Amino acid sequence: MHTQETPPRRPRLSPCRLLGTRLALVAALLLPGAGLAAEPGIVIATASPAGVYHATGRTLCRLLDVPCEARPSGGSAANLEAVRNGEVTADLAQSDLQYQAVTGTEGFAAVGPDPELRAVFSLHGEPFTLVARRDSGIGGFADLKGHAVNVGNPGSGQRGTMMTLLEAWGWTLDDFRPAHALPADQQSLALCHGNIDAMVYTVGHPNPSIQQAVRLCDAKLVDVTGPGVDRLVAETPYLAHATIPAGLYTADQPAVTTFGVRATLVASEQTPPDAIYAIVAAVFDDLDAFKSRHPAYSDLSPARMMSEGLSAPLHEGARRYYRQRGWLTAEPPVPPEPATPPAPADPTL
Template sequence: MNKIFYFMLLFISSCIASERLYLGTGDINGIYYQIGGEFCRLATNSNLNYRCAVVPSSGSIENLSLLENNEINFAIVQSDWVYQAYQGIGPFKEKPMNELRAIFATHAEPFTLVVKANADINSVLDLKNKKIYIGMPNSGTRQTAINLFSKVNLSLNDLKEVNVEYPSEALCKGAIDAFAMVSGHPNKTLVETTKLCDIKFIAIDKAILDKLMMGSPFYQKSQIPPRLYPGNIKPIPTFAVAAILVTSSSTNPDKVYALTKGMLDQQTNFNKQTFAYANLFRLNKHRVGKVIPIEQHPGAKKYFDETK
């Protein structure tokens, strides 16, 4: 009986000692959930004082809402949404999130336009009058696509926008001519698409990229890496947002420092089979600086200053 009581005390004390931290990610089948799960695992394994728990969500917008309502401590959010929330523009005009702080950028998310390999579509302008799926209303992908189209004087009226549940199947069956996504690579959806039909990616011209970069600190020139999908033998020029790990300015700096250190000191143990691994930022100099468009949390800054 004494032994049972002793082990119960040990269990209770360990639960009390280990504070649980919640990280908002994305759909359980998506990249944010996988990336967040790996970073949480590394942080938990390295610091017995904190246990990092992954919270599934619908993505960036819900993560910002959960963070604002103190339902989670940390979140992974697209850099364009981070910027708009912090600056109080776009959908955040009435309620800016000035207390939002960046920790570091986790990975690049290239804008990806997908068509069938035999399609007579080779540029963004070729999408005029074509059936295209650009994501759900208020999704990051849709807003990014609309911004891109505006740079080449294409409006939604020039396209035949179609909402579909399974874009891979819709493309290969001819229900749509193209679909867009903002995501790291390799991507599960694209892997599944290549099993249904041959595909190709549409490159974004340099002139369009230059227009996109002007006045948009959350965009960066990028590429879809080669040899990740059948037929994809060359890098495809495009642009990307970054996935940013964020928190609130009120989060304890020691807590942020411990989490950052736990996640990044063990980066060599990151599961290389994780989707989007090819676009993961592996060097600290790529995780901070211009890639994060808002103020960095002092707890995270302390870690990066120490590792310069």
């Protein structure tokens, strides 16, 4: 797929055209067998209410003039399962887990590839963030060994990324004493109470949960670097080195070097194209207004959102909109083949 570097801006839809889009969406949602017969309007699976995913889902719903629910969930893996089972209209998922769902690898090896998974667009970058108590002696990822670490609840994107990193590092969960499986909205409190020494979070910044840990619990953000990280980024197309800007949480907070993924919006091929078209139009018809809703969206552009972190083919509803804007000049690539034969499913995921 090729995109223009600076797509031409288009004015907002005229009232007549906007009404037509909304009526088409309502009709699609009311069609028998449209894929969500038991659900009211649009349902977007998000993640913990404490993260940017849920804020993003709520923003998307506010932009639509039809019933829409931003539904909290266990995270990316759980969301991708919900899309596969036809339980939601669309969901937010990390780019690494989108790739694994498409190829049937890692935590999706047991269920196999999802041939009906479709990409809509990508969103903010999500650095893999390590937060540690200042009195823990943890100054880098290598120092986590032997400490109590929250790796995330099963089904969450942060746990999936952590398991991938542990494999590259040559570690397992047994290297922590112990590994905790708390959801994102509980880990800062556990850090404050001294129940864990460190927590990981794959999330857009700034994040209120991390802000709480840093400002109220004498915690710090820690670099995630080393040969394992370099090797992982070099071998993985959906990962990249990332930096968390200095001064984001406290005036003396230094820039933090790590790596990360991107948040993506995905849906099933069975989701009505008019429903996906309406979501895409709601975002791109006034992208500046959408970007103003959260600091994590500051670097978004149509070219990046149509390409970065997307492993699944584009949904027909999204493809229709991009063609109308003149942004899509070639068909999207075929989904990638797994680099290695699928490994047995990790029983801890």
